[in-house]
Amino acid sequence: MSAAAAALRRELVGLSGIVERNVYLTRRYLLWDIAFMVWTIANTLTIVFIARAAGLAPARENRLATALLVGAVIWAFLGIIFEFMTETVAWERWEGTIEYTFMAPLSRSMHLGGMGAYAVLYGLIRATILLFVVAAFIGIHMPDANYLAALALLAIASISFIGIGMMTSVLPLISPEKGAQLGFVAQGMMLVVSGVYYPVGVMPGWMQAVATVSPATYAIRGCRASIIDGDPLVWRNVWPLLLIAAVSIPLGLAIFHRGERYAKKHGKLKRSG
């Protein structure tokens, strides 16, 4: 095996270690996960029932309920990715393993990539359960849904979400006490401009401008069109996501690298809080 192939193999084995660890943790905290799933379903029902209260004709009511459901599902999916990425540092600091992970010969891109990969897998499973349980409960019909196109778009969007998540994951390194909370603020800001439960057009002009750089805007728009109208994967949703991914991944890694250096310079890696 050439040196480059051996190095690549080592990196991928390292990435699989991150995924493996998260699988173990999910298994150990399964009851918590079930409780969280129930909470998410209940929360989503409170949103989707708004369609019932709107007093629309059945077909329009079904369309509105589906639109709200897709927004809620993507909100939940994004929430999982951001939570995993933002808590990359916070969890390990809490468990006391952070120094062992940071002194291992694993590149930061594989470390964060492993967290992102697991978050996407875990998030997709939860999003799928959420979509079908709520649809069945409310009685939403999605006869034209193109699930494959929606799934593909969500997978492409996930790359940008991971990139942005990398930027927020550095916050607990810089500020052990407030970093994680700032990550959730960033998540909220991104979703509010992305048209989760309403068209982007109803927001003020400056918010619409911000929405153009949010990957969630394109993911929600595309998934809605695929689930409600059966639209295929369309380039006008794909290229902005690829562009944002191309910028956000290297930028996220660079920001994390700077944050890590800062933490090592100032002795903030170990500090708990």
Added chain:
Amino acid sequence: MSTLVSSTTENTHVRRDVPAVEVSDLTKEFRRKDKHSRFGKRRMPALDHVTFTIRRGECVAILGQNGSGKSTLVRLLSTLLINDGGDARIFGHDAFRETRAIRKLVNRVSVEASFFKKMSAAENLSYAARFYGMGPSQTRTAVPEILEKVGFPPERRREPMENLSRGMQQKVALARALLTSPVLLLLDEPTTGLDPRSKLEVQEFVKAVRAQHDATILLCTHDMNEAEALADRVGLLDRGELLFLEPVEDVKRRYGVDTLEEAFFAATGRTFEDEHHEDDEYREVYG
């Protein structure tokens, strides 16, 4: 276990013509909020121009009270801190610029056995080994083997770490460090807080590692008997300054004393158990 050691040595560049550790004029300070001032910050030197060398295969113990800079030294050598001055080389690699190379060579056991507490010993070791490039086919045999070597009961391998005693957890920490076959093992108070029996078991295991493997050991401790029993040379770190690093007999001869406790008193004018100075607390929190 010898096969585990050779595997890492083959995959990394361990130069045989250089000392295992070369530390020269190494300085680290932390800036912390001043208790006596509302907005003021204080600069606390954690390591003050420390210089020493460790030969390959040697076991060196660094003694010091809490806050003396021992853990800061270990963290600097394991790429967890960035220095403010001076230089540190591990097998010829710059500890602050060639961090990837260093990380393949070094592992560490600290005073806290740091694990994901809901996960079992086998799970904690298994995922940690992946970071060092060990695939499932390797860990399937290596993890039970290494746990057996440290005297960990096989029937408890699947039990969550939170159910294990401190002594058991520390054995797993040793197993984790040795699983990756480090050529430099940094032991930061590995027996602190252990009951006498566990302490003895860990010390015996460290001796066995030395006897059987090509590992260099830096042991930081405040247990003078442990240092004397395990190390070829003993150093004293006091408030960030390395006062000496010599074989125990040379230390006793230099100060004309019979014990390391007396040598500490002769070198610092304080007893080893003396109350800390307020500045030591600043160093201890982050060091």
